[in-house]
Amino acid sequence: xxxxxxxxxxxHAALTRHRGVNDPKTLDARRDLAVAxxxxxxxxxxxxAPPLTGEQRDRLALLLRGxxxxxx
Numbered sequence: 307x308x309x310x311x312x313x314x315x316x317x318h319a320a321l322t323r324h325r326g327v328n329d330p331k332t333l334d335a336r337r338d339l340a341v342a343x344x345x346x347x348x349x350x351x352x353x354x355a356p357p358l359t360g361e362q363r364d365r366l367a368l369l370l371r372g373x374x375x376x377x378x
Contacts, residue, residue: 307346314342 318335325332352358358366 308342311339311342311346314339 314335318332318339321329321332321335
């Protein structure tokens with residue numbers, strides 16, 4: 307687990323404990339934790355995969371931008 311993931315997890319836990327689950331700062335921390343987890347997963351996956359083509363990178367970037375489904 308990366309240092310940024312551990313930090314995001316600790317921040318989220320502390321804010322949840324002290325401010326509650328629906329506090330705006332807790333919700334921001336939950337989003338930051340999700341991003342840290344996704345980033346860690348993507349980095350590991352890309353490092354293990356063979357080089358991607360430009361088209362494949364574009365399709366994956368589209369998913370991250372929230373457009374299109376798995377067959378877009």
